[in-house]
Amino acid sequence: MRTVAVVGTSLAGLRAAQELRGRGFDGRLVMIGAEPPYDRPPLSKDFLLGKVSAEDLALAGQDDLAALDAEWHLGVRAERLGAAGVTLEDxxxxxxxxxxVATGAAARTLDAARKLNGVHTLRTLDDAVSLKQGLAAGPGSVVVIGAGFIGAEVASACRLLGHDVTVIEAMPVPLAPVIGPEMGTVCAGLHAEGDVRLIAGVPVAGFAGADRVTGVRLADGREIPADLVVAGVGARPATEWLTGSGLAVDDGVLVDSGCVTANPRVIAVGDVARYRCRLRGRRVRAEHWTAANEQAGVAVANLLAGETVTHFARHGYFWSDQYGRRLQFAGVATEDVRIVEGDVASKRFVATYHRGESLAGVFAIDSPRPFTRLRRAL
Structure with a gap:
């Protein structure tokens, strides 16, 4: 193997390149991506609040990038993968x-709002810059659609910036599919604690406004005034360029437990990879920073070996900062939830999830030390 092409230059792609060099690959390394490597988690938090700049988000310094001795194709997207190689849009x-394959995911958009100014998504640095500029126009009414972690973080930041904020969530309990209804209810209470209005269990029906959004219409007939709207309604894996490649794609690139496709010369890592999770017994996409960071080592080892010789079997982990509190979760949520440290009323506690007497997951608010200890026990 003399040439390896990494398509996607965010965290997963950069880590894959570093792993290739770290494992002794000294051939031609080609990096292809629409954007330079930068850290995304601060976009919905410290970047919106002005605590960090775009320069602060860089995942690696110039010396580190130079040490990769890579051929860079930035600002250009891959259009297709075929027998001749990767064809770029130029x-x-x-x-x-x-x-x-490390092309990540793109923010889902709301079709009804595509022609309206003032409706934002948040996935890229450009998205964050645009949203930040919109918020800088002055205090106003902000509606956040989606009470997932990104939506909650954006709502928290907007409130700190002095805006009147309403969060709309179609599910009766925010985050229930991820952390379960009991802990989801606790997280729903954080919005009220942060002086943010939460409307749950009501889908969005449409938008008001001609050229610019003026409100959000709900399925129950209500209309919520809005000077600015942020749609945090999930992401879709960036796999369109793989049409005709022969790779299996179904809500992501299908890979085995070692992040290897049916073609051992092709691996997929990060948000775009739907891997066979041995811990859950099914395929999953892990849209979290830690997964993108950790999958690369396993996948690259298998690419260089020419077959799957090692497996990715880490429990999912993510964190979120909302209304001045740190939320952490690892593992899998189950119906058996137990408070093992602190108390829910104070919003400083650790909860564990169990399958019988086996520890399956851990969730904590503002309790990093006991959380870390229990996470190690998973």
């Missing part, structure tokens, strides 16, 4: 012996 085709 017409360039790059042939390689191995390929790393």
């Amino acid at each position: 017409g360039t085709t790059i042939a390689a012996d191995g390929y790393v």
Whole structure:
């Protein structure tokens, strides 16, 4: 294997490149991506609040990038993968012996709002810059659609910036599919604690406004005034460019437990990879920073070996900062939830999830030390 092409230059792609060099690959390394490597989690928090700049988000310094001795194709997207190699939108085709698919995911959009100004998504640095500029126009009414972690973080930041904020969530209990209804209810209470209105169990029906959004219409007939709207309604894996490649794609690139596709010369890592999770017994996409960071080592080892010799079997972990509180979760949520540290009323506690007497997951608010100890026991 003399040439490896990494398609996608965010965290997963960068880590894959670093792993290739760290494991002794000294051939041609080609990096292809629409954006340079930067850290996304601060976009919905410290970047919106002005605590960090775009320069602060860089995942690696110039010396670190130079040490990769890579050929960079930035500001250009991959259009297709075929027998001849990766074809870029500028017409360039790059042939390689191995390929790393790390194209991540794109924010889902709301069709009804596509022609309206003032409706934002938050996935990229450009998205964050646009949202930040919109919020800088002055205090106003902000409606956040979706009470997932990104939506909650954006709502928290907007409230700190002095805006009147309403969060709309279609599910009766926010975050219930991820952390269960009991802990989801606790997280719902954080919005009220932060002086943010939460409307749950009511889908969005449409928008008011001609050229610019003026309100959000709900399925129950209500209309919520809005000077600015943020749609945090999930993400879709960026796999369109793989049409015709022969790779199996179904809500992500289908890979085995070692992040290897049916073609051992192609691996997929990060948000775009739907891998066979041995811990859950099914395929999952882990849209979290830690998964993107950790999958690369396993996947690259298998790419260089030419077969799956090692497996990714880490419990999912993520964190979120909302209304001045740190939320942490690892593992899998179950119906058997027990408070093992602190108390829910104070919003400083640790809860554990169980399958029988086996520890399956851990959730904590403002309790990092006991959380870390229990996470190690998973």
